[in-house]
Amino acid sequence: MRLIIGPTFTKQLYRAASMPSSYQRVAIGVTGLALRPTIDLLNPDVDQETRAYSAAKTAIKVAITVFNGVLTRIVAEKFGHWLVDKGIITAINKNVEAKAFANGVALAMSFLATVVTTFTLDIPLINWGLNFALDKLFPGQRVARK
Numbered sequence: 001m002r003l004i005i006g007p008t009f010t011k012q013l014y015r016a017a018s019m020p021s022s023y024q025r026v027a028i029g030v031t032g033l034a035l036r037p038t039i040d041l042l043n044p045d046v047d048q049e050t051r052a053y054s055a056a057k058t059a060i061k062v063a064i065t066v067f068n069g070v071l072t073r074i075v076a077e078k079f080g081h082w083l084v085d086k087g088i089i090t091a092i093n094k095n096v097e098a099k100a101f102a103n104g105v106a107l108a109m110s111f112l113a114t115v116v117t118t119f120t121l122d123i124p125l126i127n128w129g130l131n132f133a134l135d136k137l138f139p140g141q142r143v144a145r146k
Contacts, residue, residue: 029066080106
């Protein structure tokens, strides 16, 4: 079986493939922010109060991780391009296209920064954000940890 893709769709695929990881994170994050809390809110297996609490909790988690992920990727991508522009990182092979190489370095920096900030920023921010927001939205429902 062969699937023939038209020129317009092919052009869109090329655009998506060359999209920076920060843009990809925005697209994934917006989708997650729209769908995940909605799924929790429409869960028929629990009561309405639990649905609302779960949806709020999920929305807060997704919003924090998306914001942190996008910001981290933007900064790391700029840092990766800066490293290449300043000549700090150069390709061994001079036949490599400069823009593609710079984008590859930016992507690698973005990946490394994301791994580091997931543990150093995401987890503490999520804990703080959940505690703060859920105490305001649902006073007295969150069980305090000792």
